Amino acid sequence: MPQFRIPGPLRRLSDGQTTVDVEATDLANAIDALDARYPGFRDRLLDEKGELRQFVNVYLNDEDVRLGAGLRAKVHEKDEISIVPAVAGGRRRA
Amino acid sequence: MSKLLGMRCRECGAEYELAATHVCEMCFGPLDVVYDQAALKKVVSRDRIEKGPKSMWRYRDLLPVEDSAPLVTLGEGMTPLVKADRLGAELGLRNLYLKNDSMNPTNSFKDRVVSVAISWARSNGFETIACASTGNLANAVAAYAARAGLECFVFIPVDLEPAKVVSIGVFDPNVVAVRGNYDEVNRLCSQLVESTPWAFCNINIRPFYAEGSKTLTFETAEQLGWKLPDEIIIPIASGCQFVRHRQAARELVEYGLVREDRVPKFTGAQALGCAPVYNAFKSDTPERVLPVKPNTIARSIAIGNPSDGMYVNRIALETGGVVEAVTEEEIVDGIRLLARTEGIFTETAGGVTIGVLAKLARAGRWNGDEVVVAYITGHGLKTADVLASANGHSRRVEIEPTLKSFREVVKI
Numbered sequence: 001m002p003q004f005r006i007p008g009p010l011r012r013l014s015d016g017q018t019t020v021d022v023e024a025t026d027l028a029n030a031i032d033a034l035d036a037r038y039p040g041f042r043d044r045l046l047d048e049k050g051e052l053r054q055f056v057n058v059y060l061n062d063e064d065v066r067l068g069a070g071l072r073a074k075v076h077e078k079d080e081i082s083i084v085p086a087v088a089g090g091r092r093r094a
Numbered sequence: 095m096s097k098l099l100g101m102r103c104r105e106c107g108a109e110y111e112l113a114a115t116h117v118c119e120m121c122f123g124p125l126d127v128v129y130d131q132a133a134l135k136k137v138v139s140r141d142r143i144e145k146g147p148k149s150m151w152r153y154r155d156l157l158p159v160e161d162s163a164p165l166v167t168l169g170e171g172m173t174p175l176v177k178a179d180r181l182g183a184e185l186g187l188r189n190l191y192l193k194n195d196s197m198n199p200t201n202s203f204k205d206r207v208v209s210v211a212i213s214w215a216r217s218n219g220f221e222t223i224a225c226a227s228t229g230n231l232a233n234a235v236a237a238y239a240a241r242a243g244l245e246c247f248v249f250i251p252v253d254l255e256p257a258k259v260v261s262i263g264v265f266d267p268n269v270v271a272v273r274g275n276y277d278e279v280n281r282l283c284s285q286l287v288e289s290t291p292w293a294f295c296n297i298n299i300r301p302f303y304a305e306g307s308k309t310l311t312f313e314t315a316e317q318l319g320w321k322l323p324d325e326i327i328i329p330i331a332s333g334c335q336f337v338r339h340r341q342a343a344r345e346l347v348e349y350g351l352v353r354e355d356r357v358p359k360f361t362g363a364q365a366l367g368c369a370p371v372y373n374a375f376k377s378d379t380p381e382r383v384l385p386v387k388p389n390t391i392a393r394s395i396a397i398g399n400p401s402d403g404m405y406v407n408r409i410a411l412e413t414g415g416v417v418e419a420v421t422e423e424e425i426v427d428g429i430r431l432l433a434r435t436e437g438i439f440t441e442t443a444g445g446v447t448i449g450v451l452a453k454l455a456r457a458g459r460w461n462g463d464e465v466v467v468a469y470i471t472g473h474g475l476k477t478a479d480v481l482a483s484a485n486g487h488s489r490r491v492e493i494e495p496t497l498k499s500f501r502e503v504v505k506i
Contacts, residue, residue, distance in 0.1 A: 055117075056122055084281060086399070
């Protein structure tokens, strides 16, 4: 199954999980599936028009989806979907 | 009592405690440091600044380093603001100034941000300093980490200019050359930051780091006799420093340091080979900055996915500035024009700034009396290879060591 990599600032939503597997055929329904399992992700990732928020970068197997098909990008078995804050994220580990 | 109150999300206003973090957990917006303005208003004055050290640290009250923290400094800042009469004459500008920030300790404006970042990081217990860099930042980080005696990791694109590789390596940091462009290096570091106890200057400690840029505009106003100019031309990479210059102008007004409350027009300069901010500026949706794959000799500002791009366009529009871009040829012409008229050798990013200045001047943007300042942010020796490959120097001759040979070849 395609797998999301969840960045530090959003792990509160995913019960601390760093990766989440979803069943999906494109990025849009992958985000729907992620949100169905852990509600709140859609609002964090997409704006009111349903487009990726300005400060969110999504990489499909290391490719910035904005440089490709965007939310219509097809996702396949074993694909890795990384969510990365635009300038990046995370806290210093204690 | 601390002059720093905490951090606040620039987008949604959510508040956070001071920490090595830069992303809002609510909306992913960038975090900014919040100062106790009421307390600072009682302290900050022209007199206090003028009696301070002859470095950017004369503005320490307005920087996010507590008074008790020992500074990591190499004397950065208070670089020359020179009146550019000869360049101005070519461009029809009678009050053109250059803020020559290539005169910093490692020859770029990055010394300002890094001095703040490493001073903050060391006093907050970090033992390793890191960064993702197009070269100038890595250069500054390596030097200041050496000065502070801290462990250092710099991440650079594998094909960085040779001069930059040498001037980073001499400080003996751990250099990680990544097979990718800057955006890929930055993304890798963005993921690494979550699994290392390191202070990445341009990532997790960005809210502190970024504040150092303000001093460029503080000094410019001070050197103009506590006046802000009519317009400032600034090269755009991530857009981070552009945003801080707007903030600096706001603070100069709020703290009563400048005589008038008029804010300059802020104008941005990009290379057409990497112009995501310019592209958006020219479009119907200037705040929607779409990433590009960079392809330009102006490598130090070649960021295809600029984090503060939307803010650059917002500020340019709000203040009456523009964002303009120039070709590769215009970049080299800009380097040569500045050198030939003013005796200042700048890197390709400076060529972009001067190229844009010249392009706007020739298009009739100014009537000639405006006070215009261009920020020259890095030294030409960092990217000397672009001139070597661009057909060298056309006025060179080669002769025998005799008067006869000289007279034959050189007509005087």
